Amino acid sequence: MTEGIGLVGIVLISHSSALAEGAAELVQQISGGATVVPAGGTEDGGLGTSTDKIEAAIEDADAGSGVVLIPDLGSAVLSARSVLADLAGETTARLVDAPFVEGAVAAAVAAGSGADLDAVIAAAEEARDAAKF
Amino acid sequence: MTEGIGLVGIVLISHSSALAEGAAELVQQISGGATVVPAGGTEDGGLGTSTDKIEAAIEDADAGSGVVLIPDLGSAVLSARSVLADLAGETTARLVDAPFVEGAVAAAVAAGSGADLDAVIAAAEEARDAAKF
Amino acid sequence: MDTSAFRAWVHEAARLIADNAENLTRLDAAIGDGDHGVNLRRGFQAADEMLDKAEAETPGAVLQTVGRALISKTGGASGPLYGTGFRQAGKALADVTEVDVAKLGSALEAAFNGIQQLGAAHEGDKTMLDALGPAVTAYQVAAEGGADIAGATRAAAEAAERGLAETVPMLARKGRASYLGERTIGHEDPGAASTVLLMRALATVTAGEAP
Amino acid sequence: MDTSAFRAWVHEAARLIADNAENLTRLDAAIGDGDHGVNLRRGFQAADEMLDKAEAETPGAVLQTVGRALISKTGGASGPLYGTGFRQAGKALADVTEVDVAKLGSALEAAFNGIQQLGAAHEGDKTMLDALGPAVTAYQVAAEGGADIAGATRAAAEAAERGLAETVPMLARKGRASYLGERTIGHEDPGAASTVLLMRALATVTAGEAP
Numbered sequence: 001m002t003e004g005i006g007l008v009g010i011v012l013i014s015h016s017s018a019l020a021e022g023a024a025e026l027v028q029q030i031s032g033g034a035t036v037v038p039a040g041g042t043e044d045g046g047l048g049t050s051t052d053k054i055e056a057a058i059e060d061a062d063a064g065s066g067v068v069l070i071p072d073l074g075s076a077v078l079s080a081r082s083v084l085a086d087l088a089g090e091t092t093a094r095l096v097d098a099p100f101v102e103g104a105v106a107a108a109v110a111a112g113s114g115a116d117l118d119a120v121i122a123a124a125e126e127a128r129d130a131a132k133f
Numbered sequence: 134m135t136e137g138i139g140l141v142g143i144v145l146i147s148h149s150s151a152l153a154e155g156a157a158e159l160v161q162q163i164s165g166g167a168t169v170v171p172a173g174g175t176e177d178g179g180l181g182t183s184t185d186k187i188e189a190a191i192e193d194a195d196a197g198s199g200v201v202l203i204p205d206l207g208s209a210v211l212s213a214r215s216v217l218a219d220l221a222g223e224t225t226a227r228l229v230d231a232p233f234v235e236g237a238v239a240a241a242v243a244a245g246s247g248a249d250l251d252a253v254i255a256a257a258e259e260a261r262d263a264a265k266f
Numbered sequence: 267m268d269t270s271a272f273r274a275w276v277h278e279a280a281r282l283i284a285d286n287a288e289n290l291t292r293l294d295a296a297i298g299d300g301d302h303g304v305n306l307r308r309g310f311q312a313a314d315e316m317l318d319k320a321e322a323e324t325p326g327a328v329l330q331t332v333g334r335a336l337i338s339k340t341g342g343a344s345g346p347l348y349g350t351g352f353r354q355a356g357k358a359l360a361d362v363t364e365v366d367v368a369k370l371g372s373a374l375e376a377a378f379n380g381i382q383q384l385g386a387a388h389e390g391d392k393t394m395l396d397a398l399g400p401a402v403t404a405y406q407v408a409a410e411g412g413a414d415i416a417g418a419t420r421a422a423a424e425a426a427e428r429g430l431a432e433t434v435p436m437l438a439r440k441g442r443a444s445y446l447g448e449r450t451i452g453h454e455d456p457g458a459a460s461t462v463l464l465m466r467a468l469a470t471v472t473a474g475e476a477p
Numbered sequence: 478m479d480t481s482a483f484r485a486w487v488h489e490a491a492r493l494i495a496d497n498a499e500n501l502t503r504l505d506a507a508i509g510d511g512d513h514g515v516n517l518r519r520g521f522q523a524a525d526e527m528l529d530k531a532e533a534e535t536p537g538a539v540l541q542t543v544g545r546a547l548i549s550k551t552g553g554a555s556g557p558l559y560g561t562g563f564r565q566a567g568k569a570l571a572d573v574t575e576v577d578v579a580k581l582g583s584a585l586e587a588a589f590n591g592i593q594q595l596g597a598a599h600e601g602d603k604t605m606l607d608a609l610g611p612a613v614t615a616y617q618v619a620a621e622g623g624a625d626i627a628g629a630t631r632a633a634a635e636a637a638e639r640g641l642a643e644t645v646p647m648l649a650r651k652g653r654a655s656y657l658g659e660r661t662i663g664h665e666d667p668g669a670a671s672t673v674l675l676m677r678a679l680a681t682v683t684a685g686e687a688p
C-alpha cells in the first residue's frame with residue numbers, strides 16, 4: 001500500500017456487496033488518498049455479512065494509523081465485534097456508530113486530511129447530526 | 134404494479150448506481166411489499182445523479198399513496214428539487230432529510246406497515262437518532 | 267459426554283436444522299428478512315464439514331471449531347451470536363475430555379452469557395435468549411435435583427420449547443425484527459425456534475438416540 | 478440580442494468549457510470530487526446538441542432548452558444550479574424576440590436568484606455565486622451608466638474574473654467542497670471558474686467576435 005500511508009483507513013461493512021462497493025467508490029473520490037475498503041455481502045455474494053471479508057478488509061485498510069469500521073445495520077455490528085474480539089490487542093480497528101454513507105464521507109474526508117483515529121471517529125459520529133438541506 | 138398498491142413508495146437517489154441498487158436490494162427484504170426504487174448514477178453509469186432517472190423512479194414507486202425521496206449527498210438534493218419543481222402539483226413525492234441507508238430502512242418498514250406519507254417521512258427522519266449499538 | 271458425543275451433537279444439530287430450514291426461514295420472513303433457515307443451514311453445514319477435517323480432540327476444541335465456523339460462515343446476526351455461544355462454551359470446558367453433568371451446565375451457562383454480552387439483549391426481547399435462558403435454568407434445576415446428562419438435557423429441550431411459545435406475544439426489541447415493532451407480536455421468534463432444535467439435538471444425542 | 482445571438486452564446490460557451498474542461502476538473506480535484514469539467518462539458522454539449530434539434534424560436538425558449546439539458550445531463554450539483562439559472566433567465570425573457578440591455582440585465586438577475594434559491598448559498602460561501610453576483614452587479618452599473626450590451630457584458634465578464642480571484646481565500650460552505658472545510662482555503666472555486674467562462678462567452682458573442 002503506497003497510498004494512504006500514515007492515514008487512518010476505513011472499512012465499510014454492509015449486508016450488500018453492491019452497497020459497500022458503491023459507498024466505497026463514492027467516498028474514495030473525496031478521501032484524499034485515505035484507503036476505503038468495502039466488506040459487503042456473504043462469501044457467496046448473498047445478502048449478509050462475512051467475518052472473513054471484514055477481517056481481510058481491516059488488513060487492507062490498515063496503513064499504520066488505525067482503522068474505523070462503519071456498519072450498515074445492527075447485525076453487521078455483531079459480525080464486526082466478533083472479528084474485533086478475535087483480533088483483540090493485535091488491531092487498532094474501532095467500530096463506530098455512525099450513519100453508513102454519511103459517516104463514511106465524513107470519516108474519509110477527516111482521514112484524508114491526516115486526522116488521527118479519535119478525530120476520524122468523531123467526524124463519523126458527528127455526521128449523524130449534519131443536515132442535507 | 135401489483136405489489137405495493139396503496140403503500141407509500143420509496144426512491145433512493147444516489148451518486149452511485151451500485152450504492153442505490155444495493156440499498157434498494159437490502160431494504161426491499163423488509164419493505165413488506167412497499168416499492169423501493171433505486172435512482173443512482175448518471176445516465177452513462179458514472180458517478181453523479183440523473184434527473185431523468187429520478188423522474189422515472191418516482192413514477193415507478195408511485196402506487197397512489199405518495200413517494201418519499203431519500204438523497205445520499207447534498208447535490209442529490211439539488212437534482213431532486215429540480216425534478217420536483219418540474220412536476221409541481223402533479224406529484225405527491227417529497228424529499229426527506231434522512232441518513233441514506235438507515236432512513237431507507239426505516240421508511241420501508243413504515244411504508245410496508247401501511248403508514249401514510251407523513252408517517253413514513255417521520256420514520257425516515259427519526260432514523261437519524263437511532264443507535265446501532 | 268466425550269469428544270465423539272459432542273461431534274454427534276453438532277452433526278445431529280446440522281441435520282435437524284437442514285430439515286427445518288424452511289420453517290425457520292418462514293418464521294423470519296414474518297418478522298425479519300426471511301433468511302434465518304438459509305443462514306443457519308449454511309453455518310451448521312460448514313461447522314459439520316470443518317469438524318470432519320479438524321483435529322479437535324477435546325469436547326472444548328469441538329465447540330470452539332463449531333463457533334469459528336458459525337461466526338465466519340452463517341452470514342446473519344445468528345452467526346456471531348451462536349458462534350460466540352459455542353466458543354464460550356468451548357472455553358468453559360477447557361481441556362476436559364469427559365464432560366459431566368455439572369460441567370455441561372457451566373458450558374451452557376457460558377454460552378448464554380456470551381450471547382447475552384455480544385448481542386446486549388435481555389430475556390423478554392424476543393430473541394434466542396428467550397429459549398436458551400429457560401433451557402439453561404431447567405438444566406441446572408434438573409442437575410441439582412440429581413438428573414443425569416440425558417435427563418437434564420431433556421429438561422432443557424422441553425424448557426426451550428416452552429420459551430419459544432412464550433416469544434409469541436412478545437414485541438421484538440433486538441435485531442432486525444425490532445424494526446417492525448408492533449408487527450412482531452403474534453409470531454414465534456426464529457432464533458428461539460432454532461435454539462429449540464439445538465437443545466433437542468443435544469437431548470437426542472445424550473439419550474443415545476442419534477441415528 | 479436576437480434568438481440566433483443566444484444560440485451563438487450557448488455554442489461559444491460549450492466551446493470554451495470543452496477547451497477548459499481539464500482546468501475545471503483540476504480545480505474540482507483540489508477541493509471537491511474532480512468532475513466539474515467533465516460534468517459541464519457533458520451538460521453543455523447536450524445543450525448545444527439539443528438546441529440544434531429544437532425549435533426554440535425565441536431567446537427565452539433557447540435559454541429554457543439549455544436549462545432543461547443542463548439539469549438532466551450534467552450529473553453534478555452544477556447541473557441543476559446552472560440549469561435553473563438558465564431556465565429562470567429564459568422565463569424572465571418571456572416571449573421577447575429582441576433582448577435589449579435592460580432585459581438582459583433582468584434575465585441575469587433572474588438566473589442569480591434562481592441559483593441562489595435552489596442552492597441556498599450566499600455570496601462568500603465560495604460558489605459560482607461569488608463570480609455571478611459581481612458580474613450581475615457590474616452589468617447593471619454599466620447599463621445604468623449608458624453602456625450597450627457589448628459594454629455591459631464585458632464589464633460583467635471582468636467582474637466575474639475578479640470574483641473568481643476573491644474565492645481563493647474563502648472557506649467553502651456549500652456543496653461537496655464544504656466537506657473539506659479549512660482545506661478549501663487557497664484554491665479557486667471550480668463553479669466560479671466556469672461562471673467566468675459563461676460570462677466571457679457572452680461578452681465575446683455580444684462583441685460580435687464569436688468564431
Ligand SMILES: Nc1ncnc2c1ncn2[C@@H]1O[C@H](COP(=O)(O)OP(=O)(O)O)[C@@H](O)[C@H]1O
Nearest residue numbers: 075302342343344385387393394440441456457
Ligand atoms: N442482539 C441480539 N441478541 C440475541 N439474539 C438476537 C439478537 N439479534 C438477533 N437475534 C436473534 O437472531 C435471529 C435472527 O437471525 P438471522 O435471521 O440469522 O439474522 P439476521 O437478522 O441478520 O437476518 C432472531 O430471531 C433473534 O433470535
Ligand SMILES: Nc1ncnc2c1ncn2[C@@H]1O[C@H](COP(=O)(O)OP(=O)(O)O)[C@@H](O)[C@H]1O
Nearest residue numbers: 208513553554555596598604605651652667668
Ligand atoms: N449549494 C450551492 N449553491 C451554489 N453553488 C454551488 C452549490 N453547491 C455547489 N455549487 C457549485 O458547484 C460547483 C461544483 O460543481 P460540480 O463539481 O459539477 O458538482 P458536484 O459537487 O456534485 O461534483 C462548486 O464549485 C460550486 O461553485
Ligand SMILES: [Mg+2]
Nearest residue numbers: 298299301302
Ligand atoms: Mg434474518
Ligand SMILES: [Mg+2]
Nearest residue numbers: 048299301342
Ligand atoms: Mg439477514
Ligand SMILES: [Mg+2]
Nearest residue numbers: 509510512513
Ligand atoms: Mg464536482
Ligand SMILES: [Mg+2]
Nearest residue numbers: 181510512553
Ligand atoms: Mg460530482
